[in-house]
Amino acid sequence: MRYAMAMDTAKCVGCSDCVVACQTENNVPIGFCRDWIVENVEGTYPQLEMEIRSERCNHCENTPCVRTCPTGASHVIEGGIVKVTHDECIGCGACIQACPYDARYFHPDGYVDKCTFCDHRVAEGLDTACVSVCPTHSLTFGDLDDPQSPISVLLRERKWKTLVPEAGTQPQVYFLI
Secondary structure, eight states: OOOOEEETTOOOOOHHHHHHHHHHHHHHHOOOOOOOEEEEEEEEETEEEEEEEEEEOOOOOOOOHHHHHHSSEEEEEGGGEEOOGGGGGOOOOHHHHTTTOOOOOOTTSSSOOOTTTTHHHHHHHOOOHHHHHTTOOEEEEETTTTTTTTHHHHHHHHHHEOOGGGGOOOEHHHHHH
């Protein structure tokens, strides 16, 4: 099993339903988030291109956040999901500095927090909270080791990119273009 997420930049309208669903599902404190919306505009008027992306932890295969954690609080579980064990985290921030995606934050209770691909929902056979509420169906989650899974099919049929490929992290969040 190798979990990943695909985000269709042609479908996303930036509504933030994914952000609210994540905050609600995971009891994220007000003012903080595990996922967020990015609007990227490139070009010179009148030749502009706009891309809207829902971003989060990239659950990398080559995890600088895990390598830099002095306590082992940051770790990888089955399916390649990167997690933080809150009661083992000392809040040193090494993992925050190591992440090239700015995907971690200091929780007000003194530990580092981030997206978990809703592993508690996935264990029950459910979609992640963000996928389950997306009104444009721009988010797809699944197992890359299953060649028939919707995410595997999408990545075979569509052009895609990852963020900060030069970091060498092998991210498991793909942006369909």
